[in-house]
Amino acid sequence: MNLLIDSFEFGVLTQIHYGVGKLNELPDILKAENYQKVMIVTDPGLANSGLLERLEKILTSGEIQYAVFKEVQPDPTIEVVDTVRQLFLDNQCDAVIGIGGGSSIDTAKGVSAAVANPGDLGQFEGKNKLPNRGPDIIAIPTTAGTGSEVTHAMVLKDTKRKYKMGILSQNLHPKAAILDPQLLTTLPRGLAAITGMDALSHAIESYTSNQAQPITEALGLHAIRLIAKYLRPFVAQRTNLEAATQMMLASTIAGAAFIWGRVAAVHALSHPLGGRYKVPHGLANSILLPVVMEFNASSNQEKFKEIAILLGENVEGLSSREAALRSVDAVKGLIADLDIPPTLGANNVSLSEEEIHIVAQEALDSGVAAANPKVTTLEDLKNILRKAL
Template sequence: MNWDFQFNLPTTIEFGSGKVKLVGEQVKKYGNKVLIVTDKGLAQTGILEKVTNSLKKENIDYYVFDEVKPNPRDVDCQKAYEQFKDKKIEVLIGLGGGSSMDTAKAIGTLMTHDGNLSERYGADKLEREITPLICIPTTAGTGSEVTSFSVITDTKLKDKMLIFDLNLAPKIALVDPELTLSLPPSITAATGMDALTHAIEAYVCNMAEPISDALALHAIELIVNSLPEAVENGNNIEARQNMLIGSLIAGLAFGNTDLGGVHAMAEPLGGLYDTPHGVANAIFLPFVFEFNIKANPAKFAIVAKKLGVSEEYKTEEQIALKGVHLLKELSSRIGIPKFSDLNYVNPKDFEFLAEGAENNICTIANPRNITKKDYLELFQLAYEYKGMDVHV
């Protein structure tokens, strides 16, 4: 194969227990006036205090915007911009899960580009770098601390919109496993499945390349072997560390390639119903995985082996199909609900959701050609799923 690709590493990664204490030192590289972007739940924990204590130690002025919501909204990004645009903010800190980090990226975009956020939807729409950003993840899920993406819910369109530009990349990722110890099991499960989806889709998508493949495969192995323990025993620091590394390197993988049909389905679902992104990914992952197998049975068989499938199955397709079973089994074990368990979901909306999925940018990179009709069938198939029924 004649490879031709680009791989970007614009973010400096500081990984290890206690790294959060370095935030004050890191901020001073870029300025002395900070806006911390987080959510109200996290603001009430000791994690925010760890950050502010480090800033105080370095005599750094700071403000806190704690109105981030899951599936972050354009109106909240705009609100933060209007509230702080005259404060001469020099550095942003995204503290929390992907929602906080994506919101910080969007706020940084507005601070350096002004105007309406919707003008920046799409790829390469920024003329300059955003306000220097330091990301501190408190979940092992999105990998947003090392990506050049920001996914924001447009409240008028009722859909998730993507801003993709290297100018969005955080300057520094402070990745501290201790910050994830207090994460509840349900959030650990959902964010962990988000990270697993990133790794799998990065590996099988039609934009994959050798570096992303290596990262994605290692991420799959780390996540599959650590996620159940992290859910069932949240104080296991080794499991938490492995999940955070898995999430981070999955972010590096898909941040340099793309995703696929799982995200194309999950994002309109989140835009319409506000479904947690990790839950949506986990629900659709086995069904899209099975749909895509025929595009590249060899690659899907490799993923299935990383998931734990043995060599007893004779063909690559059989191995890959057994992987579908293990994905469903994993979701069930860690408490991910089935699609039909989400009592707010109305099958009458599937047409709208399928159209949104077909138009989603991730559809382009799906390894198998996928249409609105296919998405409609996949939404219905996932909704009708009642238990372990994979055809092997």
């Protein structure tokens, strides 16, 4: 970026409330906004973990009225959003709480959008097409991965098209985010691993993107630094509160980085893999990240060298190219240490040449790959998928 001739935007419009035990202060945060009744949106796993019951007790003791929807599934659909929208209206709620991973928070965003914007949400796909801001969203992440609590993006599945649709709008920024590291300590090991890799993909893609700018670069680098140090110990022992704290911050920081610095070919391909073949988002990103990094490394060897150093690689005495490629080795090593199966085939996903073409075409048509630091053609995307098999 040439700061003499280029321009950029940056802003985090979400009020962040961070602290160990901060969930207990939720009633005060809600009362400050004078909400009369809130809609809680979450998933069955979180409901069964006891965390929903704890949240309900906190709200009841704080004299906050609420309604609950606890059936959010991975890759939430437009139909589910419409169901919860009707519950929101029937219960006369005036704010929506998304508690859980990215699926619950995206569903909460979808409910807010649907309440204020009648009709099929598919008509608002893309950037800045959502005309009206809906009821306030309070995001409470219980994974360290998506960063959705500070972004103005949501991804919903269109089941008719078997397609994951993205909507970006300033009207989707959560009003508040509650970051309580204690909420991460019961996360299953496998989920902690792939959501952590999701955060790393956000940080690396936003740092190397052709839309990167000074603020997103700084945030991306710091997120990489934190993840490099704390993801392994967090996955090994989720009750390690220091590691949980740093991973929660890394996820949020990476979210603030990628919503302006953009994600690229990794996410362009992971969305159709999730929409068509139900590959979990963090898992798809884990598999694709080193393949895309190897493809992109020549675009800015100094940036990839910096990533390698932050991830713990010794690049002394290496050429710029060799040092840049060490970043790929570092990510592959991290994936191995986290026991994430490194290919689609190892996760029982096989693609025919026709399916590879369909996924690559959807990735290209989405426009997400346009932010890739290296110009990416349809054939490039196909080759990346073949290497990921």
